[in-house]
Amino acid sequence: MGEEVKVFGSWGSPFSHRVKLALQLKGIPYEYIEEDVYNNKSPLLLKYNPVHKKIPVLLHDGKPIAESFLIVEYIDETWKLNPILPQDPYERAMARFWANFIDNKCWPAIQKANRSPQNEREKSMEEASECLKTLESALHGNKFFGGDTIGLADIAANFIAFWLRIVQEAKGIELLSAEKFPHLFKWSDELVNCSVVNETLPPRDKLLAIFKARFAAATEAQ
Structure with a gap:
């Protein structure tokens, strides 16, 4: 499909890990971008999450999604293989x-x-x-x-x-x-x-x- 999937995160963050794990469970390849959240947030992070200015952010074909739970649910709804949420x-x-x-x-x-x-x-x-x-x-x-x-x-x-x-x-x-x-x-x-x-x-x-x-x-x- 040639989809572009990027994750803006921080290596030690459990919230970033949630997103990486959800993508891994689905078998979705992605580019990971490490953010210095304490000292030097990148212009891209501030652009894609201007409200909270926090990680993680998922970028899917140029569309940003913020907040780890919302991202995990988005991943589950976008890629149907290996469902994270039950059907019932x-x-x-x-x-x-x-x-x-x-x-x-x-x-x-x-x-x-x-x-x-x-x-x-x-x-x-x-x-x-x-x-x-x-x-x-x-x-x-x-x-x-x-x-x-x-x-x-x-x-x-x-x-x-x-x-x-x-x-x-x-x-x-x-x-x-x-x-x-x-x-x-x-x-x-x-x-x-x-x-x-x-x-x-x-x-x-x-x-x-x-x-x-x-x-x-x-x-x-x-």
């Missing part, structure tokens, strides 16, 4: 429900737990644990949130499967463990070790070093 309307609604729960409840709670000062950490850790407990029950003993195949909620929860475990190691905290959440922990292993996911993930050691340096600098600043 109720199951589609449930997939979107859990994806929204992950982004709107779990992500802020986990961010808060990671960033809270010592005197507030216990409470924020409890709040994040409650979110993980809810997710654990949502798996219903399945391999993935999407059943036997990776679906929208699995893509949404990529930061729990990969990024959270690196943050835990860097900071010396424990939210997700095999003892606390056996089904969610097993899911995280299944997802990260799935070849199509693994080949799109950023280098673990590089991320770990960055998080360790960031947490050390934050501790010194207190």
Whole structure:
């Protein structure tokens, strides 16, 4: 078809990874463009996402789409092979429900737990644990949130499967463990070790070093 597919992203971003993974699941070749989101956003990024000025952005035949969830759904609707969302309307609604729960409840709670000062950490850790407990029950003993195949909620929860475990190691905290959440922990292993996911993930050691340096600098600043 000769389609032009480009992804503007950041190598360590779980939101960029969602888009790369969706394209990989579909077998769609694309050009990846790395953005310096902290110091020097490119004119193209600002042109294609003038509202939020953030990554990721998908460019499909010159048409830009921003926001990771909207991009993943666009990819699923544009390329029908290997569907990410179920065909059944109720199951589609449930997939979107859990994806929204992950982004709107779990992500802020986990961010808060990671960033809270010592005197507030216990409470924020409890709040994040409650979110993980809810997710654990949502798996219903399945391999993935999407059943036997990776679906929208699995893509949404990529930061729990990969990024959270690196943050835990860097900071010396424990939210997700095999003892606390056996089904969610097993899911995280299944997802990260799935070849199509693994080949799109950023280098673990590089991320770990960055998080360790960031947490050390934050501790010194207190």
